[in-house]
Structures are given as C-alpha cells and as structure tokens.
Amino acid sequence: xRLTQIVFRTFALSALFAGALAQAAPVxxxxxxxxxxxxxxxxxxxxxDVQAGMGEVAKATTDAKGHYTINLPxxxxxxxxxxxxxxxYFIAAPEGGAEGNISxxxxxxxxxxxxxxxxxxxVEADNGQLRVNERVFVHNTSAPPTTQWSKKSxxxxxxxxxxxxxxxxxxxxxxxxxxxxxxxxxxxxxxxxFPIQPDNGDKDTLFQISYSLPYSSGKYDFKxxxxxxxxxFAVLMPxxxxxxxxxxxxxxxxxEDPGVQTFILKSAVPEKPIAFTVSGTGSMPREEQGAxxxxxAAGGQPGGGIGVPINxxxxxxxxxxxxxxxxxxxxxxxxxxxxxxxxxxxxxxVAGIPxxxxxxxxxxxxxxxxxxxxxxxxxxxxxxxxxxxxSEKIAGTLSPDEYAKVKAALETVLARALGRxx
Numbered sequence: 009x010r011l012t013q014i015v016f017r018t019f020a021l022s023a024l025f026a027g028a029l030a031q032a033a034p035v036x037x038x039x040x041x042x043x044x045x046x047x048x049x050x051x052x053x054x055x056x057d058v059q060a061g062m063g064e065v066a067k068a069t070t071d072a073k074g075h076y077t078i079n080l081p082x083x084x085x086x087x088x089x090x091x092x093x094x095x096x097y098f099i100a101a102p103e104g105g106a107e108g109n110i111s112x113x114x115x116x117x118x119x120x121x122x123x124x125x126x127x128x129x130x131v132e133a134d135n136g137q138l139r140v141n142e143r144v145f146v147h148n149t150s151a152p153p154t155t156q157w158s159k160k161s162x163x164x165x166x167x168x169x170x171x172x173x174x175x176x177x178x179x180x181x182x183x184x185x186x187x188x189x190x191x192x193x194x195x196x197x198x199x200x201x202f203p204i205q206p207d208n209g210d211k212d213t214l215f216q217i218s219y220s221l222p223y224s225s226g227k228y229d230f231k232x233x234x235x236x237x238x239x240x241f242a243v244l245m246p247x248x249x250x251x252x253x254x255x256x257x258x259x260x261x262x263x264e265d266p267g268v269q270t271f272i273l274k275s276a277v278p279e280k281p282i283a284f285t286v287s288g289t290g291s292m293p294r295e296e297q298g299a300x301x302x303x304x305a306a307g308g309q310p311g312g313g314i315g316v317p318i319n320x321x322x323x324x325x326x327x328x329x330x331x332x333x334x335x336x337x338x339x340x341x342x343x344x345x346x347x348x349x350x351x352x353x354x355x356x357x358v359a360g361i362p363x364x365x366x367x368x369x370x371x372x373x374x375x376x377x378x379x380x381x382x383x384x385x386x387x388x389x390x391x392x393x394x395x396x397x398x399s400e401k402i403a404g405t406l407s408p409d410e411y412a413k414v415k416a417a418l419e420t421v422l423a424r425a426l427g428r429x430x
Contacts, residue, residue, distance in 0.1 A: 035101055036077040037108030039070050039090050042206070043152045047074025048092055048112050055080065055101065056087040078108075095157045095203045098182070113206055117158040121150040122204055124238035125212060127276070131245045133289045138223035140170075144215045146204055146236070153206035160192060160199035162215060165233040168196040170219040177215050180208035189217070227287040238276040245269050246290030254283025267293040 041048040053076045055066040065086075068078040080086060086101035092112035102108050123146070130141040144164070148156060156162075166172075177200060178184045189198035204213045221228055234241065243259075245251060251271050253259040259271040276282060 033103060033105055034077055034079045035088065035103075035106075035108040036075065037088075037102075037110060039074045039076065039092070039110045039112055041074075041092070041114065042111050043114035043154055047072075048090075049074060051076075051112065052091040053078055053110075054089045054091065056089055056098075058085045058087060062087075095155050095205075097205075098179075113153050113155040115155045115157045115203075117156070119148060119150045119154045119156040119204070122146065122148050122156050122236065124234060124236045124276075126240040126242060127232075127234055127238050128240075128242045128244065129232070130292055131243060131249070131286055132291045133223050133226075133249065133286070134291065136222070136224045138221040138228050138286070139173075140219050140221065142217045142219075146213045146215065148204050148206045148213065150206060155203050155205050157203035159190070159201050161202055161204055162200040163192060163235040164189070164198050164200070164215070164217065165235065166196045166198065166217070166219060167221055167230070170196065170221055173218040173220060175217050177202045178213065179203070179205055180211040180213055184214075184216075226289065227285065229283070229285050231281040231283050233281055234276055234278050236278055238278075239274070241273040241276040241282055243271045243284060243286075244292070245286060246292055248290030249286055249288040252285040252287075254281075254285075257283065259284070265293070 039048040039051050039053070040046070047070070049070055049072045051070045051074075053068040053070065054064050055078050057063050057065045065081060066078050068076045070076045070090075078088065080101060080103070083103075087098050088101050088108050088110065089096045089098050090110045090112050093115040095113075095115050097110055097112045099108060099110050125145045125147050126143075128143045128145075130143075132139050144162075146162065148154075150156075172189065175187055175189050176184050177187045185202075187200065187202055190201060191197070192199040200215060202213075202215070232241070243251060245268070247267055247269055249269070251259075251269060253271070257273060259273050262270045262272055264270070271284075273282060
C-alpha cells in the first residue's frame, strides 16, 4: 500500500512542479501593525529574490492605509519583507492576484513577557573533543504584542574555551536562518542581532549554537549561565557518558530513550551559574536525532522528555516546525533551482514520498489554480509528507526497512532533479 501511495503521489507532485513555472503578477497588500491594531504607514516593502542570493530587486512604501503595490519582474520564488521600526517581517510573495498582507509589530529593546521555555544542551565526546549543540527556545508573550529587537536582542554565555562551529536562529513559524554571534563583553559572552517576535500560536523563537570544547582529560566542568528566566534547562548525553550535578542543583533524570540520558533542571535562574560535570565518551544516537539538522533527539522532543515538564500535550506537533526546518530549507532550495527552467520544459517527477496516515487523498492539480497556490501546495505537500514519515518512525508505525527505503528514494529523487537541471 505504501509503495502504491508513493507512485500515486509522484504524478501529483510532478504536476505541481510543472504548474509552478507560470509568470507572476504585481502584488498588492496591506501591512497591519498588530501592536496597535492599525494599518502601518510608511513601512518599506522589499522584494527579495530567493534564487539570487536573497538580493533586493524592488522596493515600495506603504501609504496612509498601510497599502502597497510591488512589481514582480518574473516568476518566483520571491519573498516580501516589510521593514517596520528596523525589524523585518517576511511572507512568500503571492502570485496570480492573491493579496500579500503582512503583519508587523512595534519594536522595543526590552519587552516584558520574554523568557526561555527550554535551554537544551546535547553533549557528546570522542578523540579528545567535547561537542555541544545548544538550542534555546524563547517565548515572547508580550501584551500588546511587541518585538524585542536591538543589536543585542538575545545574549548567551558560552565557556571561555569554546570554539564556535555553527550558529542559527528561527522566527516563530519560519525557517532556520544562518546568523552570527557578536562578541559582547567578557570572553565567552555573545549576543544575537536577531528579532524575538511575538509567539505565533505555540511557536516561539529558536536560537541554536554548536561549539566544541577541549576534552583531553575525558572530563569537563560546566558553569553554564542563562540570561533570561528558564522553565527548563536540560542536558542530553549518550548512555556511555556520566553526568554529575553541581552542589545544590536538583537535576531530574528523565529516561525515555534507551540510548540517551536526559537531565532536567526546572525554573533556572538567570545569571546564576548552573554547574555540572560530564565525563567519558560516546555519541548521540543519530537515528533518534532525526534526519534534519536541529531535529530533536529522543522521541522527537528537545530533551527526550522535555515535552512532559513543559506541559506540551503533543510534542511532535509543537516542534514540527523545527523538525522540518533543515529539510524544508533543502526542499526550498531544490524547488528554486528547478523553477529556473523556462516555461514548457517538463519538470522531473518526484517520487519516494509517502502519504501521511491522516491524509488518504492525493494532491490534485488544477490548471486553473494560481502559480502561488501551486508553489505553496508543492512545498506544503513535501513538508507534510516528510513530517509524516518522521512522525511514523518515531511512533513506531513505520518499520526501519520502510523508513530506509523512503529516505533513500528521497535522496535519489533530489540527486536526479539536480542532475537533470545542471
């Protein structure tokens, strides 16, 4: 049945690829200030070309009613960015006459209602090196909703001997974005120049930092410091390593995965060192970490059990946006590459992506649908399928053999698509 679904969806998604090549039209929309509830006048609107290194290709300004019109020079994909009080807010550029309405928020350097839901450190060690992948989920529950943004929107403190590897951030409901850390005071102190927008439903802002530490002695003493109140501070590590909490700290062990240890400290206090020691060597189970960069380990949740203390009824649903982040970026890049083809050139078929268990009907193609709708349907279908596969794997309803076949098929399709368009 699953292979039948894979073949069936090949034709539907192929049709969506082909339909996404139509010419775009001028876009009009209204920018609304969600802080005041009024139209936002005088904001700069920028058309960003995804295929041209996020280059700016057109600009407009909102009128007294928050209205704007901007011309798309050709078919997408494009993004539209509204600049309000120095902060940027993005939407995918609609086509075929659809409105490009954008929500913005007033900006302040410090906003009440900003706090850390979970600061999660994944730790592994071998060959005299300790590797740490730290993810910080930050809520903005301000009322009225206001974006916290400045050159030092969010501060972090890393060990002084840390070597930075990768840094990223993600807006509520958005895709992961590579960014950088700016030195901010004493050694090990950094800050993000990245807006902390108001939450989008249950979706918050995420910061991710990967770094390495010297580990020749096979032991490392952490004195982590957080800069905002945190509901949860968690350390994940392989079973082969040893965790020792600092004096007076009530870390709780949460064991939900046979290959991962999870230790959680509730209600962590900012600026107060969180001391703990790790020793031994070992690697995090790669399968449990998911296929995408930044995918939560152990059970599909950051912290392999943080979903329960965070009071998340459906951890997979809550963190769907981040589980899919890395894959969504890859698929967006592939789609953009394919869309460079001139109209009339057949697009390659897309196979190997099974239907989610909750969606039995195949995606249909309508020649009357707008190019924007086809683009959106394509990417949404791909995201839904990928998440369904990851969800089924985590839930145990998809066998390892089936998961391996689907994953291999996806990799093959991407390679063929790029090869045909080289």
